[in-house]
Amino acid sequence: MIKLRVNDLDIEVEEGLTVLQACEKAGAEIPRFCYHEKLSIAGNCRMCLVEMEKSAKPIASCAMPAADGMVIKTNTEKVEKARKGVMEFLLANHPLDCPVCDQGGECDLQDQSMFYGIDKSRFKENKRYVPEKYMGPLIKTQMTRCIHCTRCIRFATEVAGVPELGAIGRGEDMQITTYLEKSMKSELSANVIDLCPVGALTSKPYVFEARPWELKKTETIDVMDAVGSNIRVDTYGWEVKRVLPRINEDINEEWISNKTRYACDGLKNQRLDTPYFKENNKLKEVSWSRAYEILKDKIKNTVSEKIAGITGDLTNMETMYSVKEFFDKILKSKYLDSRSEDIFLNLSDRENYLFNSSINGIEESDLIILIGTNPRFEATMLNARIRKSYLNNKTKIYSFGNAGDLTYDYEIIDNTTTELNNIFEKKGDLYQVLKNSKSPLIIFGESFMKLKSAYYIFEKCKSFFKEHENNYTNDWKPINILSKNASSVGSYDLRIIYTEDGYSTVLKKINNNEFDIIFLFGQDNINFKKNNEFVVYIGSHGDNGADMADLILPSPAYTEQDGHFVNLEGKIQKAYKASYPTGSSKEEWEIINNISEILVNKTLFKDKDYLLDSMKNYLKLNASAKYNFHPNLNLVKENIFIDDIDYYYSNVVARASKTMRECRDAMIETKKTGTEG
C-alpha cells in the first residue's frame, strides 16, 4: 500500500495505480479524454493535469504512477489555468457544430468545456478540415471534430484484436483512419463510438435520430447470444432507437458486440401484429377468438402423442415454463424440446451444460483448448476475454479444427475424435501440455455436441480432470460448454427437452413427419420438410417459422416484455420491458392461458407473478431431479467440424435488421476482395 496526500486528504492506495486513479479514490474528479480504464495509457490529451509538490510543471496524472509520499493538488488555480490552456488548444481546431452533432448532450468535450472552456476564441487562423473517412456501415465519421485521443486506435488494437485503425501524418495534420479506408472487420468495432469522447465517430444507423435527453432508458439483458451482455435500451415512444452497453465486469465488461448494438432496428421490420390463418395456401388475418377456435378444433381432433413443440432461441424462461406446463398439463404431450439442432445433452448435473469456469475465470487460465467451437461468432464477448487472457497471461490456445481468425494466435490440431480422445488417454504432446498446466480450460462447443461420441469423450474428460484434481486450486473448473443461444441454458434448467439417447428425439420425429400438430414458440432456425402437419407459430417476426405456419399468433419481442434469461455461466438475469409490443400481440403466457381456458375451461396461471413463483419453485425442486437416458457408450472415429455461422443473420431480429444486412454485405465484400492481402 502507498500513502499519499490528495487535496489535504491522506489516502492509502494499492501499488500500481496511477495518480489519476488515486485522486479518484480520494474523491477528486479529474477531467480526461484519452485515459480509459480498460485501455492502455496514452497520456496525450493533457486534460488530466494536476499539481504535484516538488514538480515545477503540472503533471499528467493518468500517466504518472502513484508513489509513496506524493502530495497532489487538483483544485488549485495553477491546475485550473493549465487545464484551461489545454482546453483552449483542443478547441482551437474543433468545429462549433454542437447543434448538428450527434454527440451533443453526451459529449465529454462539451461537458468539460462548461468548466474549463473560455467563451471567446483567440485562434484567428483558419480551422483545420479533415475529410471524412469510410469505416464501414456502422461508424459515421466527422474527423474534423477529432481531438486525437487515440482511444479508438487502442481499442481496435488491444480489445478487438484487429489492428486496422491508425493515426497517419503528424502534428496538426494527424488523421485517424482505417488502412486505406477499408471497413473495420471486427464484431466489436462499434464500441469505438462509445469510446470517442467527441462527435468524431458516431453511430451511422442512429444518425440524427434523437437526442439523448429525449430517450427513455431501460436497463436490460441482451439475447443475441448466450453471454447475456448487460445493455441499456433507449426508446423514443414505441421505437427502440439504440442499444448501449452497461458495465458488468463479470460478463461484458463495458463492451457489446455489433449484433447486440445494431440488431435493434430489426424490431421495427417484419413484425407480426395480428393472428393469421392459412387457408388455401394463403395467409389471412383472423381475430384472436377465431384463431383460438381453429386451434381448439385441431387439438381436439388430435391425439396427444401427435403433438410436438419446439421453443426458440430468444425465448425467455417465463414463456418456456408456461409452454412446459401447457404441454404437461393440458396437451399431455411429452414431445417438447428447445433444441433446433440435434445436439447431445446430459442434464443429470448442471455442470454438464454450463460454462463452469465463468467468464471471469478465462482471465486466469494459462491453457485453453477449443473443441468444436468458434467463440468469435458464437459468443463475441467471451472471445474478447480469451483475447485478454492471451495478451495478459500469454495463454496458449489450441483448437480442434480451423476456426478461422479468432483475433489471437492459436494452434490448429487434427480434428478427429481419436486425436481428442488421446489427450484423455494420456497420450500425445497436448497431454504433456495439459498435464503441466496450472489452470487449463476446455471449451466444448455445440458443434462438438453433435458428434456421436460426445458422451464418451465428455465423460472421459470429466474423469481425467477428476484424476488430476490435485493439480488445480479448489474452485477451478476446467470443463466448459459454450451454448449458442440466449435461451439454451434456461431451457435446460427448465428441462425443456425430450430425449432417449441424449439427442433430440423430437427433432428426429419431426424429420420423419410423425406429428400432426407442431408448435413453434419463436423457433425460426428449424428446417424440416412439411408434410401434412398443422404448424402453429407463436412469435414476433415473420421469418422461417411463420413461413411454414398454418396459424400465426403474434407475441412481443425481447425488448417488449419482462422475462428471465440464464446466461451460459448459469447466471439468471432479468430483462425488462423497454417498449410496447406491436398490434394486438399478446405475451406467450397469456396466449397459453387463453388456449387452455378454451380447451379445458381453466387458466394455467392466475397472473405473471404466479407464473414466476411457480417457475422459481420448479427450478428449486428440479435441481435434484433424475435424468434418464441411454447414451452411446462407444468412441466413434469422426471429424469435429466447426459449424459455419452466418454471424449477422443468426436470429429473427438480426435477419429483419437492415443494419445487420449491411454488415453482412460488408463482410462478404471483404472476403471477396481479399483485403487480407
Next chain:
Amino acid sequence: MSLKKVSKEQPDKFEFSKENLILAEKLIQKYPKEKKQSAVMPLLYLIQKQNDNWIPLVAMKYLAKYLNMPYIKVYEVATFYSMYNLAPVGNYFVQVCTTTPCMIRGAYKIIEACKEKISSKENELSKNKKCSWIEVECLGACINAPMMQINNDYYEDLDKDKALKIFEKILNDEKPEPGSYRGRKNSEPENNRTTLMDLNNA
C-alpha cells in the same frame, strides 16, 4: 507541412532485390528477436532506395508481411516521417530548406526559382519528368543558409540566380558542383578571417 499525398498510380508488385534482402536481414538482426518490427524505419528507407526514391503501397504491405506487423502500423510510420516519399519524385530530387535561418537568408527566393524553373507546385515533376522539388525542414546547414539538397548533395550559400543556374544544369542532365556557391570551403568564415584574435572588440 501538410499531409503527404499518396500517389494514385501504384505498381502492382514489389519485392526486395537479392542484395537488399540480405541487407534487410542484417538490419533486422540489429534488433531483439521478438522486436523485429523496430526495423521498420531502416527497411522503409531501403525500399525507398530500391524503388526510385519513393515507397509504393504494395511495398508497405510487403514490408508489413515481412516484419509480421499490421499494415496500418507501417503506413503510420511512412506517413509520419517527411523523408519517406509516398509518390514518385524526379531523378533530381530538390529539397529546399525553409526553416528559420534559411528563411531569413532568403529561402523563399529559391522557392520562387523552383516554381519558375521546375514546376509550379511542390511534388510535381518538371516538364521533362526529370526533376521535382519540395520544401523541407532544417537540413542542418544553417551556417551556409540558404541551401538546398539535390539527391545526396548539399548546395549552399545560394541566391535566386545561383539556384536558377543549378536548375538549368540538372534539367539538362548535368551534375552541378556541390558545396558553397560563394566560394567558401565547408563552413569557414568569409573574408578569410579564421580567428577572432585580430578583431579589436571581439
